[in-house]
Amino acid sequence: MTQTVPLVQALPTTRGRCPFDPPEALTEIGARSPISRLVYPDGHEGWLVTGYAAARAVLADVRFSSRAELRRTPIPHAFAKEKPRPAMPGAISAFDPPEHTRLRKHLTGQFTVRRMQMLEPRVARITEEHLDRMAAAGSPADLVRAFALPIPSLVICELLGVPYEDREVFQKNTSVLFNLKSSVEEITTAMGGITSYMAELVDRKRAEPDEHLISGLIETGDLTDEELATIGMTLLVAGHETTANMLALGTFVLLENPEQLALMRDDPDVVKNAVEELMRYLSVIHVGPGRTAVEDVEVAGQLIRAGESVAVSVPAANRDPERFPDPDRLDLTRAATGHIGFGHGVHQCLGQQLARVEMRIALPALFRRFPGLRLAIPAEDVRMRADMGIYGVHELPVAW
Numbered sequence: 001m002t003q004t005v006p007l008v009q010a011l012p013t014t015r016g017r018c019p020f021d022p023p024e025a026l027t028e029i030g031a032r033s034p035i036s037r038l039v040y041p042d043g044h045e046g047w048l049v050t051g052y053a054a055a056r057a058v059l060a061d062v063r064f065s066s067r068a069e070l071r072r073t074p075i076p077h078a079f080a081k082e083k084p085r086p087a088m089p090g091a092i093s094a095f096d097p098p099e100h101t102r103l104r105k106h107l108t109g110q111f112t113v114r115r116m117q118m119l120e121p122r123v124a125r126i127t128e129e130h131l132d133r134m135a136a137a138g139s140p141a142d143l144v145r146a147f148a149l150p151i152p153s154l155v156i157c158e159l160l161g162v163p164y165e166d167r168e169v170f171q172k173n174t175s176v177l178f179n180l181k182s183s184v185e186e187i188t189t190a191m192g193g194i195t196s197y198m199a200e201l202v203d204r205k206r207a208e209p210d211e212h213l214i215s216g217l218i219e220t221g222d223l224t225d226e227e228l229a230t231i232g233m234t235l236l237v238a239g240h241e242t243t244a245n246m247l248a249l250g251t252f253v254l255l256e257n258p259e260q261l262a263l264m265r266d267d268p269d270v271v272k273n274a275v276e277e278l279m280r281y282l283s284v285i286h287v288g289p290g291r292t293a294v295e296d297v298e299v300a301g302q303l304i305r306a307g308e309s310v311a312v313s314v315p316a317a318n319r320d321p322e323r324f325p326d327p328d329r330l331d332l333t334r335a336a337t338g339h340i341g342f343g344h345g346v347h348q349c350l351g352q353q354l355a356r357v358e359m360r361i362a363l364p365a366l367f368r369r370f371p372g373l374r375l376a377i378p379a380e381d382v383r384m385r386a387d388m389g390i391y392g393v394h395e396l397p398v399a400w
Helices: 024-032 052-060 099-111 113-118 120-137 143-148 150-160 164-178 184-207 213-220 225-255 258-266 268-282 352-369
Strands: 035-039 045-049 291-293 297-299 302-304 309-312 397-399
Touching: 045 052, 052 297, 052 309, 099 113, 099 213, 099 225, 113 120, 113 352, 120 143, 120 150, 120 352, 143 150, 143 225, 150 164, 150 213, 150 225, 150 352, 164 184, 164 225, 184 213, 184 225, 213 225, 225 258, 225 268, 225 352, 258 268, 258 352, 268 352
Parallel strands: 045 309
Antiparallel strands: 035 045, 291 309, 297 302
């Protein structure tokens, strides 16, 4: 039976004293109810899901659509009050089956666990090369620029067949896209810049095929150039931005929890589990991709009517005490599998195995190479990415 639930006027985004915890207001909302009414920036009254079970239910239910022309965003930014638009061809996360299924089938085989495991030696070499450069340049250093950003950027460039020397083009534009203060004009220009770059790259790959992923997608003959450019852009942006922030923020939280750091550095059996716990505990994605009910659906005892929007709070769901006991404690030995840091359902992150490989290799290697690694500034002075669509740190000054 549907019951009265809290009405939240805006998605809480202001963090408290601990930079690793979800906004305190969000935690309070979740403690009252696993699902609440939420007023979106455009005035639409939808829903905010904070409970773990309810979040999994929404993300797995095909009655909640991912289609771009139906979605509203709960995060205030330049497009938040504009009418939703249809997705660009190839925007895999913005379609429902069967179109989503058609696009995803071309990519699933490229991101298998086995293929990602085959990349491990190359990821290890890239990591060691950057650690060598850090050591040669000397202490102190900005860990973001020296380590966290270049490693996943180089890996995804090599996987796709994107020249790494072009990284400034997509890194600069990606920063604009994820900046919540960017204007409509700035976002449009940045999106156009990346799309144009990828379209030109597709043309070059058609003329001169190679062994990389984009050429492989071209060879299928089932995707248009526009779809190929959008898929390439999506993989390029998502493939470096999220992992880079996890590496930097993961380093920060481990430096602040030395006993947990020692566990991961000294016990190889802990490393795999540590990646899952860091994904759960840090949850750099503020909210999962929006959903819209296409028919009436009941979730956690609440009737969500057709046409209403649903926002899933990843940080709140991953800190739900009913699923993860003592959720606000970082515990690298915790069985954290089942978290929704990579999403859930048919839209679950394609690159999750690659991200796991990168974190599992890079973080222990960093602390083994620099056992005396420490923050070069007080923890409270680290600039957090509260102004960005993906959470993390802007810089992480470290010394050793």
